[in-house]
Amino acid sequence: MARAHALDVCAPRARIRLVVDLNRCQAYAQCCFLAPGVFELHGEEALWYDPEPDPAQREHVLRAVASCPVQAIAVEWPERTDDDGVEAPPRRSP
Amino acid sequence: MSTAFGDDKRILIVGASLAGLRAAETLRAEGFRGRVTIVGDEPDEPYDRPPLSKGVIAGRFPAAHTALPRCEPLRDVEWRLGVAATGLDALAKRVLLLDGQSIEFDRLLIATGARARPWRDPSQAKLDGVFTLRGRADAERLHARLAAHPNRVVVIGAGFMGSEIASSCRELGLAVTVIERGPAPLSGALGGVVAERAGALQRDHGVDLRCYTTVDALEGDAEGRLRRVRLSDGSALDADVAVVALGAVRNTEWLRGSGLAAGEFGVACDAGCRAIALNFIVTDDFFVAGDVARFPHPLYRHQFLALEHWSNAIEQAAIAAHNMICAPANRRPHLAVPAFWSSQFGVNIKSVGVPSAADEVFIAQGSLAAGRFVAVYGKEGRVVAAVTFNQGRWIEFYQRLIESAAPFPPEASAADRPTPSAPIPVAFPDPTAVAHEATAILTGYDATDRRVQWIPRRRAAPAHGAVNPR
Amino acid sequence: MREEAILRTIYDPAHRAHPYALYDQLRQVPVRWQEDGPHEAGTYVVSTYREIAALMHDPRISSDLRKGAQSGGPRTPAAPYTFINLDPPEHDRLRRLAMRHFGPPERSDYLERLRPDIERIAARLADGLQGERTIDLVSRFAYPLPVTVICTILGVPHEDQAQFHLWADALVEGVGSNAPEARARRLEASLALNRYMAELVERRRKQPTDDMLSCMATDAGPEGRMDDPYLVATAALLLVAGHETTVNLIANGALTLLRHPSILERLRHEPDLVVCAVEEILRYEPPVQLLANRTTLDDVSIAGTTIPKGVLVTFALAAGNRDPLRFRDPGRFDPERPENAHLGFGGGNHYCFGAPLARIEGQIALRELVRRLQGPRLVVDPPPYRPSPVLRGPQQLLVEVDGVHPT
Numbered sequence: 001m002a003r004a005h006a007l008d009v010c011a012p013r014a015r016i017r018l019v020v021d022l023n024r025c026q027a028y029a030q031c032c033f034l035a036p037g038v039f040e041l042h043g044e045e046a047l048w049y050d051p052e053p054d055p056a057q058r059e060h061v062l063r064a065v066a067s068c069p070v071q072a073i074a075v076e077w078p079e080r081t082d083d084d085g086v087e088a089p090p091r092r093s094p
Numbered sequence: 095m096s097t098a099f100g101d102d103k104r105i106l107i108v109g110a111s112l113a114g115l116r117a118a119e120t121l122r123a124e125g126f127r128g129r130v131t132i133v134g135d136e137p138d139e140p141y142d143r144p145p146l147s148k149g150v151i152a153g154r155f156p157a158a159h160t161a162l163p164r165c166e167p168l169r170d171v172e173w174r175l176g177v178a179a180t181g182l183d184a185l186a187k188r189v190l191l192l193d194g195q196s197i198e199f200d201r202l203l204i205a206t207g208a209r210a211r212p213w214r215d216p217s218q219a220k221l222d223g224v225f226t227l228r229g230r231a232d233a234e235r236l237h238a239r240l241a242a243h244p245n246r247v248v249v250i251g252a253g254f255m256g257s258e259i260a261s262s263c264r265e266l267g268l269a270v271t272v273i274e275r276g277p278a279p280l281s282g283a284l285g286g287v288v289a290e291r292a293g294a295l296q297r298d299h300g301v302d303l304r305c306y307t308t309v310d311a312l313e314g315d316a317e318g319r320l321r322r323v324r325l326s327d328g329s330a331l332d333a334d335v336a337v338v339a340l341g342a343v344r345n346t347e348w349l350r351g352s353g354l355a356a357g358e359f360g361v362a363c364d365a366g367c368r369a370i371a372l373n374f375i376v377t378d379d380f381f382v383a384g385d386v387a388r389f390p391h392p393l394y395r396h397q398f399l400a401l402e403h404w405s406n407a408i409e410q411a412a413i414a415a416h417n418m419i420c421a422p423a424n425r426r427p428h429l430a431v432p433a434f435w436s437s438q439f440g441v442n443i444k445s446v447g448v449p450s451a452a453d454e455v456f457i458a459q460g461s462l463a464a465g466r467f468v469a470v471y472g473k474e475g476r477v478v479a480a481v482t483f484n485q486g487r488w489i490e491f492y493q494r495l496i497e498s499a500a501p502f503p504p505e506a507s508a509a510d511r512p513t514p515s516a517p518i519p520v521a522f523p524d525p526t527a528v529a530h531e532a533t534a535i536l537t538g539y540d541a542t543d544r545r546v547q548w549i550p551r552r553r554a555a556p557a558h559g560a561v562n563p564r
Numbered sequence: 565m566r567e568e569a570i571l572r573t574i575y576d577p578a579h580r581a582h583p584y585a586l587y588d589q590l591r592q593v594p595v596r597w598q599e600d601g602p603h604e605a606g607t608y609v610v611s612t613y614r615e616i617a618a619l620m621h622d623p624r625i626s627s628d629l630r631k632g633a634q635s636g637g638p639r640t641p642a643a644p645y646t647f648i649n650l651d652p653p654e655h656d657r658l659r660r661l662a663m664r665h666f667g668p669p670e671r672s673d674y675l676e677r678l679r680p681d682i683e684r685i686a687a688r689l690a691d692g693l694q695g696e697r698t699i700d701l702v703s704r705f706a707y708p709l710p711v712t713v714i715c716t717i718l719g720v721p722h723e724d725q726a727q728f729h730l731w732a733d734a735l736v737e738g739v740g741s742n743a744p745e746a747r748a749r750r751l752e753a754s755l756a757l758n759r760y761m762a763e764l765v766e767r768r769r770k771q772p773t774d775d776m777l778s779c780m781a782t783d784a785g786p787e788g789r790m791d792d793p794y795l796v797a798t799a800a801l802l803l804v805a806g807h808e809t810t811v812n813l814i815a816n817g818a819l820t821l822l823r824h825p826s827i828l829e830r831l832r833h834e835p836d837l838v839v840c841a842v843e844e845i846l847r848y849e850p851p852v853q854l855l856a857n858r859t860t861l862d863d864v865s866i867a868g869t870t871i872p873k874g875v876l877v878t879f880a881l882a883a884g885n886r887d888p889l890r891f892r893d894p895g896r897f898d899p900e901r902p903e904n905a906h907l908g909f910g911g912g913n914h915y916c917f918g919a920p921l922a923r924i925e926g927q928i929a930l931r932e933l934v935r936r937l938q939g940p941r942l943v944v945d946p947p948p949y950r951p952s953p954v955l956r957g958p959q960q961l962l963v964e965v966d967g968v969h970p971t
Contacts, residue, residue: 017163019142022435023405026487027442032668033675033920041668043440044466044484044660051145052159059836060676066839067923069911071903076163459623460653468623487913491621506862507873508623509651 016061017076018051024072034067035060099201099419101127106189106197108179109205109345110134112142112162112404113384113411117203119166120415130171131197133189135178138230144404146233147255148437152262153241157234179206182352187379200379201418204349204361204369205411207385208342208402213250218312223320225337227255239335240266246333247271248323250309252279253530254436256339257292261438264299271302271331273309273323276528277521283532284445284481286521287455288469291462291483292443299439308529312336341531342402344386354380355541359400360388362541365427367414370541383407383414389428393496394451394478394536402533403434431493432534435486441465444486447479447496450532454517456503458492459510460485468492471520472502571609571878572600574854575953581946583853583953584895587611587883594867598878607856607876608869611883613890613907615867620912624862625877626651627914632859632874645797648914649857655913661790662798665779666717667920675920678717682925685712686932687971693936694968698943701961705933706814707807710925714806717921718799719768719775724760728803731757736808737951757804761796776802802918810922812851812950812957814929817842819961820849821930822942824897831934838934841899842926846885846908848897851922853882853956855910881907882956939966 018038020031027045031038038053038061053061055078065073099105105121107114110132118130134140141160150157174191181190182202190196210226213219223244225236240247240263247263249256252274263270276282278289279296296303304325313322313330323331346356354377355362355370361382362370367389369380382389384407390396409430417425436443452471458480460467468488471479476499480492495504503517525531573579574586590596594612610616619625626632628651647658664670689705699705715725734753737746765781772778777799783789790798821828821841831837858877863870871877884907886894891901909916916922933940943962950959 013164017161019163021405022144022437023433023444025435028915028919029668030920030923032672034923036668036673036676040672042437043442043669045486046437046440046442048149048154048437050149050155050159051142052155052161062836063839063923063927066843066904067920069905069909069915069919071905074163074165076165464653466653466656487621488623491618491623494618506624506864508861509626510623510653 013076014078015052016055016058016078018049018053018061019074020047020049021072021074022047024070026070028069030067030069031064031073035064039064097124097126097419098421098424099126099128103200104129104131104198105201105203105418106199107132107203107205108189109203109207109384109386110136110140110173110175111205111207111384111407112140113205113207113407114203115140115162115164115411116408117205117383117411117415118168118171119164120412121419122166122168122171124416124419126419128200131174131199132171133174133177133179133191133197135176135192136229136231137176139173139175141230143228146230147227147258148262150230150233151227151237151240151259152265153237157230157237160230179348182349182354184352184354184377184380202380203411203414203418204354204380204382204386205384205407206345206348208344210338211340211343213312213338213340215312218314219338220318221312221314221320222318223314223333223335224312225335227259227337227339228342236335236337240268244268244334246331247335247337248273248309248331248333249337249339251339251341251529252276252296252303252305253283253339253341253528254280254438254533255341256337256530257296257438258436259337259339260296260301261299264301264439269302270300271304271323271333272296273307273325274303274305274529275308276523276530277305279303279305280530281521281523282450282525282528282530283534284449284469285452285455285471286523287462287518288449288481288483289521291465291467295439295441295465309336340529342385344400346386357542359398359535359537360386362388362398365390365392365429366417366425367410367428368417372542374541381414381418383411388537391432392429393431393499394448397536397538398541399432399448400535400537401432403432405433406430431496433493434533441483442486443481443483444489445479445481445534446489446493447471447477448534448536449479449481449520450522450534451478451536452520452522454502455520456517457512457515458504459488459508459512461512470495470502470504472517475502476500477502477504569598569600571598571607575600577949577951577953580949580951580953580956583882583956584886587880587886590880591883591887593869595869595871605876607878608871609878609880610866611880611887612867613884613887616879616881616884616907617911618866619858619864619877620879620910620914622864624860624864626859626861627655627857629857629859629876631861632876645794646801647798647917648801652913657787658790658794658798659913659917661783661785661787662780662802662917664783664785665776666917670785675924678713679924679928681716682709682713682928683932685709686928690932690936690968691971693965694970696965696968698962698964701818701933701963702811702815702958703960705929706818706957706961707811709814709929710807710810710922713921713925714803717776717806718803719773719777720764720803728757728760731760732804732808735804736955754800757800758796761800761803762792765792765796765799806918806921808955809851809916809918810925812955813842813845813922813926815957815961816849816851817845817926817930818933818963819942819947819958820845820897821934822940822963823945827897827899828934828940831930835931835935837899838927838931840901840904842923842930843904843906843908844897844899844901845926847891847901847904847906848885849956850882850885850906850908851955851957852908852910852916853880854954855879855881856954879907879910881910936969936971937963937965938969940964 040048178192210228278293281289308326311324349356363382391399477495590611599606731753768778769781856878909919947958
């Protein structure tokens with residue numbers, strides 16, 4: 001079991017993965033405007049988000065990540081595979 | 095790029111959660127090319143825990159979505175997942191695993207975190223419908239049950255975890271009763287003044303909140319399903335789900351006999367994350383990070399601080415990893431001011447510093463009644479913490495006041511300062527009088543904290559005497 | 565140059581094209597007193613990133629100049645009624661009431677739903693350039709795009725655009741100028757714009773449509789409705805701010821890309837890069853260079869200086885954006901800059917209300933120009949600038965092209 005999982009962990013990753021540093025987040029909500037299907041403001045300043053959004057949201061996520069005024073969104077883009085188109089490069093976490 | 099700790103060396107990280115992952119990334123980012131092995135008791139790759147009590151149990155996205163993004167590819171890291179560490183042979187520098195194997199290392203990072211404190215009665219805890227929440231599997235099970243529309247959910251303990259669970263249940267439209275031994279939700283973490291507002295928030299959102307109340311018994315039917323929750327006031331509630339949210343237990347049992355100062359509040363370490371031995375000698379090859387660490391903090395007069403905070407796991411892991419591979423003269427101290435957030439009932443709560451260290455509190459901006467405010471905490475004339483409800487943008491200002499040990503109460507005028515305003519007693523209940531725990535605790539000066547000889551407390555003995563570390 | 569005169573030199577139109585060496589000089593002292601500036605009383609200027617960021621989150625800094633003992637600055641009658649000139653809790657409440665109809669939490673997907681309309685407007689403006697060889701990108705593209713968009717959002721009739729263009733110009737031209745004539749023009753324009761808005765609000769209240777003005781005029785949410793003087797002033801503010809700043813973002817962006825042909829070329833093949841390019845433009849050539857509307861509620865000690873209570877404080881955003889202690893190689897235009905937490909939209913609770921709209925407009929506009937213009941090159945470099953040192957951008961941006969691609 002452990003071995004099988006070890007393989008999964010090291011395999012190329014096909015999904016967008018996000019984590020927002022909610023200590024750093026100040027609810028400027030730029031991500032909610034630009035990727036409303038992924039990020040949502042709950043009440044005045046609590047941020048909700050789907051940490052593994054649908055790949056169709058790629059463009060929106062890209063805009064949300066770039067526009068965060070405090071650069072609180074860490075994202076891992078899907079890795080390039082043979083049958084894949086051009087994907088954004090992985091960016092360092094804030 | 096090469097590191098002072100040679101490429102022929104082997105680093106073992108025990109604990110495959112946030113701290114373990116960020117430590118491995120730091121090792122690689124800083125150029126360590128030796129062997130890195132990560133051991134974790136759960137079968138999953140490192141995932142993010144804060145969403146479990148919110149988005150996952152409320153069903154906004156599946157638990158599988160919480161895998162943490164990688165800042166480094168980590169292709170050349172060896173993962174041993176689904177197997178717990180059961181012991182440390184410090185002399186041989188070897189960690190024993192539950193499957194009977196062992197792993198040798200040159201340096202070790204202890205990042206085994208904590209687990210949910212179980213219900214005190216093992217047979218009651220086994221009833222179908224009784225849950226705790228710490229891991230992804232817990233969250234999946236709880237979500238499945240909540241999605242099946244139970245008639246009533248009873249949350250035992252109104253700390254951050256219990257309050258967030260209650261909030262998620264209300265989002266789902268479920269009837270919720272929260273049982274809290276203390277005077278109000280979050281009172282152990284934020285003090286009575288702010289906690290009163292947290293209690294109002296729960297009631298405004300339809301939670302049946304019962305303070306100064308404890309649970310006498312969880313009662314099941316013949317099929318072993320939870321049916322009733324019997325309370326200390328003599329009453330009983332019909333309920334089909336009970337979530338036990340009574341804080342966390344540090345995963346240190348596996349270090350018994352290792353010679354390290356490991357106890358109820360974690361493994362003591364120095365500011366550079368090096369573990370401290372029972373004889374008070376700082377070790378060279380054992381490091382600690384995350385929820386399981388207890389470290390001295392200069393802002394709190396070098397008392398050992400025990401934190402269960404997301405950002406602490408990240409920052410401390412990065413410092414530990416850096417210090418594991420750099421030349422001794424380049425080691426860095428872990429000095430970050432504790433910080434955390436919680437979102438519940440539509441309110442964003444932020445905290446910096448250690449509120450439980452304070453004896454007075456001052457509403458510096460906004461108003462408790464409006465539900466938007468900055469509360470500043472002081473002790474002996476110094477600012478030691480600040481908490482905001484939906485006023486998070488101001489908190490970094492108060493963090494600077496903490497960092498500079500600024501006078502309390504803050505003297506300056508400020509926008510939205512309530513009038514009149516004066517400090518009042520913070521009203522922390524006796525720690526034994528709350529059913530939850532603060533997530534930031536000052537634990538004194540003793541590395542061995544008197545409880546270093548591990549005394550099992552109301553704990554079911556797992557097979558092989560092992561307790562799964564995370 | 566005398567140390568006290570740096571801000572005056574920045575305000576001097578002769579330096580409009582090349583202010584950054586002056587900002588570098590300003591930054592040598594993070595917080596300093598300047599006798600000349602937008603107001604007779606002088607101002608403390610904060611020019612380093614860390615200090616600007618700290619003071620934007622400092623509750624001792626107020627945006628309500630009535631609280632400044634000696635601010636003495638010129639005021640338009642509308643000022644006290646808009647959230648940019650107020651502090652919490654009034655600021656927060658008014659901003660929430662406006663935000664209800666513009667974005668999260670109540671109307672999160674509003675701007676994304678508007679995106680196709682903005683793309684159509686940009687495409688139509690580019691269509692209009694076909695057949696021309698020398699084009700002024702300001703008057704033909706950078707200005708009409710945000711004007712059309714903000715009018716659509718607010719519900720200002722298309723036929724009135726020319727009129728308020730004049731008012732807006734008079735208002736903006738005066739920003740940063742102390743001359744009595746400029747002040748008089750600004751006051752007159754402000755009164756006219758407010759009269760116009762008041763009348764429009766009344767019309768929308770009687771016959772609501774689905775625009776923001778109708779929503780604000782008829783809305784009764786949990787926090788009630790904005791009172792009329794506030795509503796009119798806020799609408800006027802959004803109308804003016806909604807395009808007088810974005811025109812500079814688009815024009816500064818086009819100018820910057822034309823000065824960096826290799827990046828312009830990359831954008832043709834990597835259209836996604838425009839997202840980060842817009843962020844970098846906001847850092848490198850911010851449309852709002854100075855925020856000169858803060859005062860101190862108390863003595864504030866920062867970076868070795870004590871700013872006394874009640875004085876005017878100016879944040880030099882353009883200087884902070886090029887602070888080498890925060891941005892590596894700050895004078896380099898680099899769309900791939902990591903962690904680009906620039907100050908282009910300010911920060912703290914006065915963070916630009918329209919920032920997401922400006923971002924969307926900037927992304928769409930620059931992408932459209934890159935896609936449509938064949939072989940664009942600058943005719944005049946530097947171009948002539950608009951007078952304001954605060955809202956800084958080209959008056960005219962002449963480019964020669966080999967042609968304009970069809971849609």
